[in-house]
Amino acid sequence: MSLPQQVKIVEVGPRDGLQNEKEFVPTATKIELINRLSAAGFRNVEAASFVSPKWVPQMADGADVMTGIERRAGTIYSVLTPNLRGFEGALAARADEIVIFGAASEAFSQKNINCSIAESIERFAPVAAAAKQHGLRIRGSVSCALGCPYQGEVPVASVLDVVKRFAALGCDEIDIADTIGVGTPKRTREVFEAVTEVFPREHLSGHFHDTYGQALANIYAALLEGIEIFHASVAGLGGCPYAKGATGNVATEDVLYLMNGLGIETGIDLAQVVEIGDFISNAIGRANVSRAGKALLAKARSEANTCV
Ligand code: HMG
Numbered sequence: 001m002s003l004p005q006q007v008k009i010v011e012v013g014p015r016d017g018l019q020n021e022k023e024f025v026p027t028a029t030k031i032e033l034i035n036r037l038s039a040a041g042f043r044n045v046e047a048a049s050f051v052s053p054k055w056v057p058q059m060a061d062g063a064d065v066m067t068g069i070e071r072r073a074g075t076i077y078s079v080l081t082p083n084l085r086g087f088e089g090a091l092a093a094r095a096d097e098i099v100i101f102g103a104a105s106e107a108f109s110q111k112n113i114n115c116s117i118a119e120s121i122e123r124f125a126p127v128a129a130a131a132k133q134h135g136l137r138i139r140g141s142v143s144c145a146l147g148c149p150y151q152g153e154v155p156v157a158s159v160l161d162v163v164k165r166f167a168a169l170g171c172d173e174i175d176i177a178d179t180i181g182v183g184t185p186k187r188t189r190e191v192f193e194a195v196t197e198v199f200p201r202e203h204l205s206g207h208f209h210d211t212y213g214q215a216l217a218n219i220y221a222a223l224l225e226g227i228e229i230f231h232a233s234v235a236g237l238g239g240c241p242y243a244k245g246a247t248g249n250v251a252t253e254d255v256l257y258l259m260n261g262l263g264i265e266t267g268i269d270l271a272q273v274v275e276i277g278d279f280i281s282n283a284i285g286r287a288n289v290s291r292a293g294k295a296l297l298a299k300a301r302s303e304a305n306t307c308v
């Protein structure tokens with residue numbers, strides 16, 4: 001299969017990236033981050049979560065974040081909704097897309113959302129129905145699709161099972177998520193090969209954490225399977241509160257550098273994203289882990305010094 005000519009990059013830094021920060025990130029910083037990202041050309045930004053603040057305190061200000069941001073026409077602002085209460089918050093906050101998040105591993109489902117996979121699907125059913133009724137897009141995220149921190153290996157059949165259940169709920173898009181970044185390209189291709197048999201390829205996305213340094217290779221493997229949507233987090237922000245030791249998502253700057261090199265259109269300005277990566281890393285006092293981001297910043301600074 002030939003590589004796609006264009007891809008959609010979903011920026012998940014404001015949610016997946018920041019949710020794991022110990023110190024509360026001020027609402028104004030979250031708002032500035034999202035505004036700068038949409039100005040850089042992202043068509044889809046995962047902006048907040050409407051989850052229990054007892055479970056993820058960092059996301060407690062989702063409503064204020066959504067009220068404070070400037071909505072860029074054509075940009076989809078997504079929020080996580082684990083239950084109807086979350087959905088009501090998302091609706092009031094005028095989210096464009098809700099994300100229901102389940103897992104392909106029973107153990108992770110219990111740790112992350114305190115219920116079994118089957119119970120989670122029951123809980124998501126009224127959420128999905130309400131989203132349809134109000135004309136909101138629905139995305140389903142399948143955690144641990146390439147491995148689980150508690151259970152280890154996850155059979156492809158378990159991934160397929162959740163994908164089919166999400167499809168039956170009417171999901172517009174489904175994420176295949178490597179929550180702990182253990183996947184390798186061979187497994188990535190096997191999983192996407194199977195999943196594309198049961199859900200349209202063009203509505204599947206790859207959500208790769210980079211714990212084992214495999215995320216870019218996995219993205220390339222997914223491109224070879226015809227996948228056209230990828231999630232990334234500026235400066236490589238993140239980790240998962242319920243997957244100890246897992247690092248952030250693959251850095252957006254690195255993904256854009258890869259896509260630019262492959263001649264694949266993203267519609268996003270890499271130079272602007274490099275600046276945003278620098279901004280948010282400084283704002284929260286965290287090391288920027290984007291390789292391309294750091295290299296391009298160093299290059300820009302040395303060129304600026306040479307010019308004066
Ligand atoms: P629970 O404790 O079983 O449920 O949590 P509960 O109904 O007893 O609720 C507990 C408390 O939270 C109650 O408050 C509720 O009112 C409140 P209390 O009565 O004790 O004062 N509550 C809420 N508050 C605000 N908004 C809500 C809400 N719901 C309940 N929506 C629950 C079950 C699902 C709520 C909980 O487990 C939860 O919120 N989990 C979220 C975990 C999470 O956000 N994890 C990170 C995101 S997933 C992820 O990162 C993976 C992903 O990136 C893909 C990948 O990489 O794999 C997407």
Ligand code: MG
Binds near residue numbers: 179207
């Ligand atoms: Mg994630």
